[in-house]
Amino acid sequence: MTTFIVRRVLWMIPSLLVVFTLTFVFVHATPGSPWDESEKPLPEAVKQNLAKQYHLDDPLPKQYADYLISALHGDLGPSYRSVERSVSEIVAATLPVSAQLGLASMLFALLVGIPLGTLAAVKHNTWIDYTASLITVSGLATPPFVRVSLLVVALSLGVAWLPTGGWNGIWDVRAIIPTLAIGLGPAAILARYTRSSLLEVLGQDFIRTARAKGLQEVMIVVRHAMKNALIPVLTVAGVTLSNVITGAFFVERIYGVPGIGRQFVDSVTGRDYPLLLGIVLIFAILISVVNLLTDISYGYADPRIRYR
Amino acid sequence: MTRTVATPSVAMPLARRPTGLWRDAWHRLTRNRAAVVSLVFVILLVFVALFANLVAPYPFERQDLESTDLGPSAAHLFGTDLLGRDELSRMVYGSRISLAVALVDVLIVVLIGVPLGLAAGFFGKWLDTLIMRTVDVLLAFPSLLLVIVVITYLRAVLDQPTGPVLAVIGGLDNLTGGLLGVFIALGLVSWLTVARLVRGQVLSLKEKEFVEAARMVGASNLRIMARHLLPNTLAPVIVAATFGIPGAIATEAGLSFLGLGVRPPLPSWGILIAEGVRNMRAFPHELLFPAVVLAVTLICFNFLGDGLRDALDPKLKVD
Numbered sequence: 001m002t003t004f005i006v007r008r009v010l011w012m013i014p015s016l017l018v019v020f021t022l023t024f025v026f027v028h029a030t031p032g033s034p035w036d037e038s039e040k041p042l043p044e045a046v047k048q049n050l051a052k053q054y055h056l057d058d059p060l061p062k063q064y065a066d067y068l069i070s071a072l073h074g075d076l077g078p079s080y081r082s083v084e085r086s087v088s089e090i091v092a093a094t095l096p097v098s099a100q101l102g103l104a105s106m107l108f109a110l111l112v113g114i115p116l117g118t119l120a121a122v123k124h125n126t127w128i129d130y131t132a133s134l135i136t137v138s139g140l141a142t143p144p145f146v147r148v149s150l151l152v153v154a155l156s157l158g159v160a161w162l163p164t165g166g167w168n169g170i171w172d173v174r175a176i177i178p179t180l181a182i183g184l185g186p187a188a189i190l191a192r193y194t195r196s197s198l199l200e201v202l203g204q205d206f207i208r209t210a211r212a213k214g215l216q217e218v219m220i221v222v223r224h225a226m227k228n229a230l231i232p233v234l235t236v237a238g239v240t241l242s243n244v245i246t247g248a249f250f251v252e253r254i255y256g257v258p259g260i261g262r263q264f265v266d267s268v269t270g271r272d273y274p275l276l277l278g279i280v281l282i283f284a285i286l287i288s289v290v291n292l293l294t295d296i297s298y299g300y301a302d303p304r305i306r307y308r
Numbered sequence: 309m310t311r312t313v314a315t316p317s318v319a320m321p322l323a324r325r326p327t328g329l330w331r332d333a334w335h336r337l338t339r340n341r342a343a344v345v346s347l348v349f350v351i352l353l354v355f356v357a358l359f360a361n362l363v364a365p366y367p368f369e370r371q372d373l374e375s376t377d378l379g380p381s382a383a384h385l386f387g388t389d390l391l392g393r394d395e396l397s398r399m400v401y402g403s404r405i406s407l408a409v410a411l412v413d414v415l416i417v418v419l420i421g422v423p424l425g426l427a428a429g430f431f432g433k434w435l436d437t438l439i440m441r442t443v444d445v446l447l448a449f450p451s452l453l454l455v456i457v458v459i460t461y462l463r464a465v466l467d468q469p470t471g472p473v474l475a476v477i478g479g480l481d482n483l484t485g486g487l488l489g490v491f492i493a494l495g496l497v498s499w500l501t502v503a504r505l506v507r508g509q510v511l512s513l514k515e516k517e518f519v520e521a522a523r524m525v526g527a528s529n530l531r532i533m534a535r536h537l538l539p540n541t542l543a544p545v546i547v548a549a550t551f552g553i554p555g556a557i558a559t560e561a562g563l564s565f566l567g568l569g570v571r572p573p574l575p576s577w578g579i580l581i582a583e584g585v586r587n588m589r590a591f592p593h594e595l596l597f598p599a600v601v602l603a604v605t606l607i608c609f610n611f612l613g614d615g616l617r618d619a620l621d622p623k624l625k626v627d
Binding site for chain 1: 445448449450452453456457458460461464465468554558561562565566567568581584585588589592595596599600602603606607609610611614
C-alpha cells in the first residue's frame with residue numbers, strides 16, 4: 001500500500017507538468033492583451049515598459065522556466081488587469097470563498113443524493129423510483145446557469161424568500177441559492193450511482209440469505225447492502241469535483257459570489273492571461289489531489305483490492 | 309422510469325416469431341413512455357428548426373422599439389425583449405443553433421471517436437498507448453475548463469488571423485456567427501468517452517471466434533474492422549452519442565452565455581438566457597422561457613438516451 005501511494009504521488013508530477021506546459025503554451029500563443037482593446041493605441045514607450053514589467057520580451061523557454069520556479073515558490077506572477085494585487089493574492093482572496101461554497105454544495109449533494117438513490121433502489125419500479133429518476137435526470141441534464149436562473153426566478157422573484165444575489169459568508173441566507181444550484185449536479189450523479197450500485201448488490205446471494213434468516217428490510221439495506229454498494233460510488237468523487245468547479249464558473253458570476261470561479265470567467269473575458277494560467281494550475285492541482293485521495297481511500301474501503 | 313421495459317417473453321423461444329435486433333429494440337423503446345414522449349419532442353424540435361422561417365411569427369432580428377419588454381400576450385406568446393424583438397421567434401431560430409451543435413457533436417463522435425477507438429483496440433501497442441493516454445489526460449479535467457481555454461485561444465487567433473489557413477477558418481467562423489469556433493472546441497472533447505468505449509468493446513470482440521473465422525478465410529484487417537467489429541459496437545455507440553448530445557448543447561449555450569460562443573444578434577438559447585439574467589429583476593419571463601425550453605430539451609435527450617440504452621441492451625452501462 002505504501003509503495004502504491006508513493007508511486008501514485010510521484011506519477012502526479014509528470015501529469016501536472018504536462019497540463020501546466022500545455023496551458024502555458026496555449027496561453028502564450030494567444031495573441032492580445034487587455035491593452036489592445038483601448039481605442040487609442042498606446043505609445044511605443046508605454047508598450048515597452050509593459051513588456052518589460054511582464055517579461056514579455058524574454059525568450060519563451062526562459063519565461064517558462066522563470067514562471068515554473070516562482071510558481072513552485074507560491075508566486076504566480078503579476079496580473080494584467082489588477083495593478084495592486086498579484087495572481088497569488090487574488091487566488092488567496094477568492095479560493096476560500098469558493099472552497100466554502102464547494103464544500104457546502106458537496107455536503108448537500110451527499111445528504112440528498114445518497115438517500116435519494118437508496119430510496120429509488122429500495123422502491124424499485126414504483127412511483128417513488130420514477131419521481132426520484134425525474135429529479136435525477138433534471139439535475140444531470142440542466143446546466144448550472146439554468147439551475148441558478150430558475151432558482152432565482154422562483155425563490156427570489158417569485159416568493160421573495162431569498163435575496164437575488166450577493167455574498168456574506170457561508171452562514172448567510174445568500175449562500176442558499178448558490179449552494180443548491182451547484183450541489184444539484186453532484187447530487188444527481190451520486191443518486192444515479194447509488195441507485196444502480198445498490199440495485200446490483202440487492203440482487204446478490206448474501207442478501208437473499210439475510211432475508212431468509214428473517215432480518216428486517218431496513219437492517220438488510222443499511223447494514224448489509226449499503227456497505228457494499230457505496231464503495232463503487234467513491235469512484236465518482238473526481239467527477240463531482242469537476243462538476244462543482246464548472247458549476248462555480250456560472251453560479252458565482254450570476255449570483256455575484258466573489259469566488260475563484262468568477263475570477264476565472266473574468267480572466268477569460270478580460271484577457272487576463274496570467275490570471276487564467278494561474279487559476280487553471282490551481283484547478284489542475286486540486287483535481288489531481290482529489291483523484292489521488294479517491295484511489296487511496298478505495299483501497300482502504302475495499303480490502304479485496306490489492307495494489308501493486 | 310428507465311427499467312420498466314420488460315424483455316419480451318422468452319419462455320418458449322421456438323414459438324416466438326423471429327425478429328431482428330433493431331425491431332426488438334424499437335419494440336422495447338416504444339413501450340417506454342418517457343422515451344416516447346422525449347422522442348416526439350425531439351422530432352418536433354427538428355421540424356421547428358428546419359421550418360423556422362414558417363414557424364416563427366416574426367423575423368428573429370426585427371426590432372420594434374414601440375413594444376419593448378412586453379409580457380406574454382396573443383401577439384407575442386413569450387413576450388418581447390428589451391429591443392422589442394419577439395422572444396418566441398428568437399427561440400425558434402435558436403433551436404437551429406442547438407440542433408446544429410447536436411449534429412456536429414454526433415459527426416465528431418462518428419468521424420473521430422469511433423475510428424480512433426477502433427484503431428486503438430485493434431492494433432494495440434504504441435498506437436493504443438498514444439490514443440488512450442491522450443484520452444486519459446483530457447478526461448481527467450473538466451471538459452468545460454479545456455473548452456474555455458481552447459476557445460479563448462481560438463477567438464483571439466481567429467479575430468486577427470495571420471496566414472491564409474487561419475484567414476479561411478476565421479472567415480468561416482465569422483460567416484457562421486462564431487459557431488465554427490464552438491465546433492472546433494467541441495471536437496477536442498466530445499470524442500473522448502466514445503473512443504474509450506469502442507476500444508473496450510473491440511478488445512473483447514477481437515478475441516471472439518467469428519473474428520478468428522474471418523481471418524481464416526483471408527479477410528483483411530480493414531474488412532474485419534469495418535464488417536465484423538464495427539457493427540457489433542454500433543448499439544453502445546448510438547447510446548453514448550445520444551447521451552453526448554445534451555452535453556454538447558449545454559456547452560454551446562454555456563459558452564454563448566459567457567460571450568465566448570455564438571455572437572449576437574444570432575439568437576442562441578445561451579444568449580437569450582444571458583440577456584434574461586441581465587433583465588430578470590424587472591422582467592423575469594425573459595429569463596424563464598428560454599431557461600425552461602433549454603432545460604426541457606436537455607432532459608428529453610437524456611430520457612431518450614436512457615430509453616435507447618434499455619432498448620438496445622438492458623445490461624449495457626453507459627454513464
